[in-house]
Amino acid sequence: MSEAPAAPRSASAERTAAVSLLLTPPQPRSGWRLLPARVVAMCAVELQKLRHDRTELYTRAIQPALWLLIFGQTFTRIRAIPTGGIPYIDYLAPGIIAQSAMFIAIFYGIQIIWERDAGILNKLLVTPTPRSALITGKAFAAGVKSLIQAVVVIVIAAILGVSLTWNPLKLLGVGLAVVLASAFFSCLSMSIAGIVLSRDRLMGIGQAITMPLFFGSNALYPVAIMPGWLQVVSKINPLSYQVDALRGLLLGTPAHLGLDFGVLAVAAALGVTAASSLLGRLAR
Numbered sequence: 001m002s003e004a005p006a007a008p009r010s011a012s013a014e015r016t017a018a019v020s021l022l023l024t025p026p027q028p029r030s031g032w033r034l035l036p037a038r039v040v041a042m043c044a045v046e047l048q049k050l051r052h053d054r055t056e057l058y059t060r061a062i063q064p065a066l067w068l069l070i071f072g073q074t075f076t077r078i079r080a081i082p083t084g085g086i087p088y089i090d091y092l093a094p095g096i097i098a099q100s101a102m103f104i105a106i107f108y109g110i111q112i113i114w115e116r117d118a119g120i121l122n123k124l125l126v127t128p129t130p131r132s133a134l135i136t137g138k139a140f141a142a143g144v145k146s147l148i149q150a151v152v153v154i155v156i157a158a159i160l161g162v163s164l165t166w167n168p169l170k171l172l173g174v175g176l177a178v179v180l181a182s183a184f185f186s187c188l189s190m191s192i193a194g195i196v197l198s199r200d201r202l203m204g205i206g207q208a209i210t211m212p213l214f215f216g217s218n219a220l221y222p223v224a225i226m227p228g229w230l231q232v233v234s235k236i237n238p239l240s241y242q243v244d245a246l247r248g249l250l251l252g253t254p255a256h257l258g259l260d261f262g263v264l265a266v267a268a269a270l271g272v273t274a275a276s277s278l279l280g281r282l283a284r
Contacts, residue, residue: 040137060100060103060104060149061100061149061152061153061156063100063103064096064097064099064100064149064152064153064156065153065156067092067096067099068089068092068093068096068153068156068157068160068162069160071092072088072089072092072093072096072160073089073160075088075089075092076088076089081220081221081222081225082222082225083222084222084253086163086251086253087162089157089160089161089162090162090163090251091247091251092219092220093153093154093157093162093164093250094219094243094246094247094250094251095217095218095219095220095243095246096153096157096219097150097153097154097174097178097246098178098181098217098219098239098242098243098246099214099219099239100146100149100150100153101146101147101149101150101178101181101182101185101242102146102181102182102185102210102213102214102239103210104142104145104146104149104182105142105143105145105146105181105182105183105184105185105186105189106185106186106188106189106206106209106210106213107189107202107203107206108138108139108142108185108186108189108190109186109189109190109191109192109193109194109202109206110189110193110199110202110203110206111138112138112190112193112279112282113193113197113198113199113202113282114199116282116283121282121283122283125279125280125283131276131279131280132272132273132276134276134279135187135190135272135275135276135279136183136272138186138190139182139183139184139186139187139190139268139271139272139275140179140183142182142183142185142186143178143179143180143182143183143186144179145182146178146179146181146182147175147178147179147182150174150175150178154250163251164250164251165249165250165251165252170249170250171249173245173249173257174245174246174249174250176261177242177245177246177249177260177261177264178242178246180242180261180264180265180267180268181238181239181241181242181264181267181268183268183271183272184238184264184267184268184270184271185238185271186271187268187271187272187274187275188271188274188275189202189206190275190278190279191271191274191275191278192205192206193278193282194275194278194279194280194281194282195278195281197281197282213237213239214239216230216233216234216237216239217234217237217239217240217243218234218240218243218244219239219240219243223235223240238263238264238267241259241260241263241264242260242264244256244260245257245260245261245264248260
């Protein structure tokens, strides 16, 4: 025989359960679950800002489009740069993806200085959230914004006839490379913010280092044709490893993916450590 159906809960029992939930707060996450939960929460807070203002994503798509339309197509015609037998615009596209992601991340410190001036940063620092979780959440939010920008550049490149792979696993690798590099550059920006403590100074320094980082990488030309001193700069420039990984994944050119992702992961970890240690200076 089937069991008798359970009697429905009375209204008074439901009210008692609701009052109990109000009086007894839920148990907080502890142990290994705490840090990832805080990182995800901070990242979600940062990304919520995109819902209110997407203008930055649209305006930042103009510059990479001009690089591909003007610089890429012009140098494809004159064939002035050796690219290993592939059209120059194909060779350039991964470099422009890396450039556009870096330009978003490198000015991320301006936002954290604004949060300090608005009193938001002090409120975050008095919460139980570890500083490393706060910085990591912001860093990976910058990575997600850069990833959106990378998708825009890939679409523009595909419209212009660039031969890109559409292998899902390789595209996931592209996304990982963009997020890791953007995390590093955003942490670099927040570290500089912790040193200079001023939006104007940070803006000047950001503008001063973006173009040397870009031109001192393999984004526009192969490392082999650089002068010796610039080759040394390229080898210590994380942007070069990002571009190498993107070319290998998107175009199938020879790459050192293990080294590339290893350098990007270590750079991101060091960036989080440095930015976390300097975050307290902003709140003084």
